[in-house]
Amino acid sequence: MSVTLKQLAASLGLSPTTVSRALNGFPEVNAATRERVKKAAERANYHPNTRAKSLATGRAQAIGHVIPASTSHEIVNPIFADFIAGAGEIYSQSGYEMILRVVADDDEEHAYGDLMARGAVDGVIVHGPRTDDRRVALLAELGVPFLVHGRTSAANAPYSWLDINNQRSFRRATQFLLDFGHRRIALVNGLEAMDFAARRRAGYLEALAEAGILPDPHLMRQAPMTEPYGHRAAQEMMQLPDPPTAFMASSMIVAYGLRRGLSDMGLKLGRDVSIVTHDDELSYLPNEGDVPMFTATRSSVREAGRRAARMLLTLVTQPGSGPLTELMETSLVLGASTGPAR
Amino acid sequence: MSVTLKQLAASLGLSPTTVSRALNGFPEVNAATRERVKKAAERANYHPNTRAKSLATGRAQAIGHVIPASTSHEIVNPIFADFIAGAGEIYSQSGYEMILRVVADDDEEHAYGDLMARGAVDGVIVHGPRTDDRRVALLAELGVPFLVHGRTSAANAPYSWLDINNQRSFRRATQFLLDFGHRRIALVNGLEAMDFAARRRAGYLEALAEAGILPDPHLMRQAPMTEPYGHRAAQEMMQLPDPPTAFMASSMIVAYGLRRGLSDMGLKLGRDVSIVTHDDELSYLPNEGDVPMFTATRSSVREAGRRAARMLLTLVTQPGSGPLTELMETSLVLGASTGPAR
DNA sequence: GCGCCAATCCAAAGCGGTTTGAGTAATGGA
DNA sequence: TCCATTACTCAAACCGCTTTGGATTGGCGC
16 A cells, blocks of 8 residues: 555665665765655655654654543643644644543553553653642653643652743732722632642732732632533622622633623623633634733633643653743733723 | 563563463463463563554554644634544543644645555544545545544545534424524524535525525524624624524534623523524533523534544454444434524 | 374564665775 | 775664464373
């Protein structure tokens, strides 16, 4: 079905060695010969067999992504698709393959070691780190090049990660609401076992503390970030004796839920009640225009995917390039969902 | 770093042949020996090198998925993540790897041939088929085992696909609205170059025709399925001299947009205006409860992913098992978003 | 005691590339 | 004219596994 190097060499009356070198740009091959080989390869639609190549070179030319399968998890979420898309762009450009493994929750740790032991990948990206996540220590021990999308507190040594500044981001957004006179600010967060959610909470609490406001447990929630979750949070919190005048949401999806809950009660965003959300710039949930619908802390998760991929590739190709870290700042965009406290 | 078969064999005083056969369950190896080998393999944390294995066997033990990278496209959408998750489950169970390629739009066709020629995969799944899609003919010509998620009209020979019955689904949903007395029914569709959208449109038109209603171009829209798209459609259509009393939406996301647009105008779903949407059962956009928020044609895209993977695997492992096709019916679930026409 | 067969195990040849270590022809300098 | 280079090209080994085609051994029937 497909041509092999040997066949190609035979058809040219050359040795496999020469053909290989011609195609891989080695200097010791005659320019004329190289041209001839390249033409022939083109014509025969020759593509080197990936497996043979990586067997011979010892490099897999592939990066692994492991995602837990359970539906109860935060991570099979829209974020994931965009991040993957961003990372995939870079892999394609760099001649790397992306291999994705969907595994049951408890097999997750095992999956990384397995991928590496089988020589299937040169490095892995860790998704959805939890505050207390054993994977980082595990991977460090295995000696696998890896990069974490996010961070964790459970590492006992420096490691490579790419994260957004969740804490500062939410602190600043909370301050923004405080400046508008809001004092009852709700936090509708993702599961706080997830590192990103814990950091957002920390930023929120920090801003409240600075303003001398005691956090109210009734105004803080955590759960997987679905639309109905946001809806319920809005409904229930607004029925409190002392309801919030503003909400912080951990994702656009949750914010949509909040919005629906509030509008069901006849409340208008920006006038009666305010919302600030985090916006990952997902392609099908754009928050754009002259005046975006939501005031938001914004950061493109697709761009994060691109950067993460680039970082991991340098870790892979330049061993010992040490732990690489990058903290992306978010921007605070002003939208129609915020206004002064009533 | 990792043990090889040869090393393992040496440490046991056996030949690689015997160790290989012992681990792969061949009958001609002594039961005691097999046990001994298995124990040793376990202890040494031996995992056969995937690349070497597939080089030797000629099977890649991997399935390819190609997704176009452009943001303008329908396909980098939430659907994709859930479908992948479903398919990935099956691959993991079956010992297959999933390799994902994100490519620029115009490289898409090339990517399939490339994957196969390099021997990187045993088969591919085609995502987001368009009404007129050259990929199917291309792949058939290449002799690659493939399965289409959806269908296309551009095939000149039978091919394997898994699809939901979009046409019947939308026809039935439209009839449902007609039965409620609606006569002005809008269609807020995905891009109709996409096969699924074209079929939904056909179903919608069919139902209208049966009821003797002439379709009104002002009530039919197509675009990438974002939330703002739904919002705008609702706003603009409701300002028509003769506005619709009901909407058909192609996805939950669009339905959310419609809902927001309508509620902005003080209209209540199910009372003032009706919506029926298609619901892919995405995990973070659940449409559940005793009375779901939206009346919907429902079908789990995650389950579709599982089935598609199973089908492709049989195509791969049993060559000549002929074109396999499956048409999944959707269920019509009644929610709070529909009511009699006013 | 001999031949035959089943039960085990192994050496060696690939799979399709890369890479090391030479070999050959042409070139240039003395 | 001869030798040392330089420029190309190639044969063979290897990557880690599977698989073909024996080789060896012991038990069994006669």
